[in-house]
Amino acid sequence: MSTLDRFMSGGAIDLGEVKARAEARAQAEERARARAEAPGSAAPSVELTTANLETEVLGRSQSVPVVVLLGSSRAPESETLQADLEEIISARNGDLAFVHADVDASPELAQVFGINAIPTVVAVAAGRPVTHFAGPQPREALEQWCEQLVIAISPSLAGAEAPAASPAEAPTGDPLLDEAAEHLNNARFDEAIEVYKQALAKKPADKDIISALHTAEMLQRLSKQEGADADPFVAADTAITQGDLEWAFDYLLEQFSGPRKKEAHQRLLDLFTLFDDADPRVIAARTKMASALF
Known part of the structure; x- marks a missing residue:
């Protein structure tokens, strides 16, 4: 349950929570002011309404995935999430679009997207919702989610133009890694996996290559969610995205x-490589894993 849900459910008011909301709001406003004053700062994201839904979401999603934030001005999580997504997406060279809506001002949008929690973030591609999550997320998780969204969805959009290379996509100087990245960006997961394995054979301790390999493997599994090739643990991959x-x-x-058990253990280890070792969620899961194994 979000902070907004708890507040609206009635009962005693938690003064500590009120203070936290005020602090979160002040931080979001400060970050917004800093972005507006920064030289060359990106234009603010589009405020979504029922009037511009067709143009800003259905139309734009034919060429790039559109990230839609459905929040409320009463929920500090919405403001913080909006600030983080605006910064992340504005730095991505146009391979994602971002719109936000206040469901108090436009309650019809909550019905259109079928949400039941505030805030909720929905990704739309080719006019259809493709994935979503509810509630606040750490910035690193948002960056990872945006990156995976582009890798998994953008190649399938008929109107997509090749975006300018971001720092993560720029040529690495290693022909194998450049080849693998090209395969990955074009949803050729089998080929990407094979090339990453070749690169890893040359640098078996390279954490970046290991992480890239496991990312490609996860995307390959997600592309085969049905039929004989479906992965028994694909639900975990979906939750990660x-x-x-x-x-x-x-x-x-x-x-x-x-x-x-053995397969689940290996899959867990593979997924850990996609995130920072210091991530508290990874640390907590490693602790649980150790207890389960021993």
């Missing part, structure tokens, strides 16, 4: 009690 790391880790830990 939605930013719900805790659920993904806990889901795999639950499999330790079944016949696929």
Whole structure:
């Protein structure tokens, strides 16, 4: 339950929570002022209404994924999430679009997107919702979510233009890694995996290559969610792309009690490489894993 949900459910007012809301609001406003005053700062994101829904979401999503934030001015999580997403997406060289809406001002939008929590973030591609998550997320998780969204969705958009190379996509100087990145950006996951394995054979301790390999493997699994090739743990991959790391880790830990314990253990280790070792969610999951194994 979000802070807004708890506040609206009635009962005693938590003064500590009121203070936290005020502080969060002040931080969001300060960050907005800093962005507006910065030289060459990007234009603010579009405020979504029912009047511009077709143009700003359905139309734009034919060429780039559109990230839609549905929030409320009464929820500090909405303001913080908006500030983070504006900064992240404005720095991505146009491979994502961002719009935000206040569902208090436009309650019809909550019905259009079928949300039941505030804030909720929905990604739309080719006029259709493709993934979503609810509630606040750490900035690192948002950056990862945006990156995976572009990798997984952008190549399938008919009107997509090749975006300018971001720092993460710029040529690395290693022909193998450049080749693998090209395969990945064009959704050729099998080829990307093979090339990353070749690169890893030359640099077996390179954490960046290991992480890139496991990212490619995850995207390959997500592309085969049905049929004989479907992965038994694909639910964890889906949760990762939605930013719900805790659920993904806990889901795999639950499999330790079944016949696929060894596979679940390896999958958990692979997913850990996608995130910083210091991430508290990774640390918590490693602690649980150690208890389950021993």
